[in-house]
Amino acid sequence: MSISFEKAFGPAERALTYRMQRSEVLSNNIANADTPNFKARDLDFSAVLASQTKSSGTPFSLKTTNAKHIAAEGSASDVYGGELLYSTPTQPSIDQNTVDQQVEVAKYTENGIHFDAAFTRLNGAFKGLLSALRGE
Numbered sequence: 058m059s060i061s062f063e064k065a066f067g068p069a070e071r072a073l074t075y076r077m078q079r080s081e082v083l084s085n086n087i088a089n090a091d092t093p094n095f096k097a098r099d100l101d102f103s104a105v106l107a108s109q110t111k112s113s114g115t116p117f118s119l120k121t122t123n124a125k126h127i128a129a130e131g132s133a134s135d136v137y138g139g140e141l142l143y144s145t146p147t148q149p150s151i152d153q154n155t156v157d158q159q160v161e162v163a164k165y166t167e168n169g170i171h172f173d174a175a176f177t178r179l180n181g182a183f184k185g186l187l188s189a190l191r192g193e
Contacts, residue, residue: 069179075105076172082141083165086156093152097144097161104140 079100089095146155 066179066182069175069182072175073172073179075100075102076168076175079168080165080172083161083168086144086161087158087165090154090156090158090161093154095154095156097146097156098141099144099164101140101142108140 082098082100086097086099144155147157147160
């Protein structure tokens with residue numbers, strides 16, 4: 058009987074990869090908070106989710122339990138056509154920089170919390186696999 062590491066660790070590993078990529082983008086935004094004409098960027102989660110479900114072969118669709126539910130007709134990736142999008146500033150700046158440092162730090166902190174949760178999930182998957190191999 059073979060062990061499928063993709064099934065055992067795949068979702069947690071992909072979550073860590075996404076959180077790492079988002080961390081890089083957000084830290085780049087924070088580092089360029091004072092750069093004139095710099096445009097803040099962020100990853101589009103729905104586009105990343107769509108690409109992950111396509112690569113895993115598992116179709117992802119919304120389940121409606123009532124005929125009155127709103128049908129999902131498209132995602133942000135369909136509208137914008139990519140995973141990395143520009144952030145919309147809440148307040149215009151004179152130098153055309155769209156980075157709001159407090160918002161970016163809050164996003165970075167939230168992303169760090171989600172990274173820790175994904176890492177804990179991956180660690181639990183490793184522990185479960187290890188206990189199964191030991192026969193516990």
